[in-house]
Amino acid sequence: MVNSPHENDTALKPEIAKPKLPPMYKVLLLNDDFTPMEFVVDVLERLFNKNREQATQIMLKVHTEGAGVCGIYPQDIAETKMHQVVSYARKAQHPLQCIIEVA
Ligand code: TYC
Numbered sequence: 001m002v003n004s005p006h007e008n009d010t011a012l013k014p015e016i017a018k019p020k021l022p023p024m025y026k027v028l029l030l031n032d033d034f035t036p037m038e039f040v041v042d043v044l045e046r047l048f049n050k051n052r053e054q055a056t057q058i059m060l061k062v063h064t065e066g067a068g069v070c071g072i073y074p075q076d077i078a079e080t081k082m083h084q085v086v087s088y089a090r091k092a093q094h095p096l097q098c099i100i101e102v103a
Contacts, residue, residue, distance in 0.1 A: 031067065
């Protein structure tokens with residue numbers, strides 16, 4: 001036999017190393033009936049470095065659609081942002097909720 005019997009056997013082809021990028025996480029704000037719009041805009045400016053116009057757009061998206069993305073980060077940064085939002089909101093006695101999910 002001229003050809004190896006495994007010539008077309010993909011299972012036996014050497015693996016090509018694919019560098020894995022770390023998973024990214026979306027940080028989302030959730031709507032509620034009590035947190036003032038101005039407070040949500042302030043959160044987006046302070047913690048997500050948005051300007052007033054960007055912050056207002058995101059806040060209105062959350063208000064009308066129920067949720068909205070504030071930013072996309074590696075897991076540790078996304079978790080820190082989420083905790084910062086909740087901590088800042090609770091100090092001001094607002095029920096604002098923030099979650100993360102895989103991007
Ligand atoms: N729905 C709130 C209101 O009418 C505003 C709001 C927007 C609250 C975004 C939370 O993530 C939020 N005051």
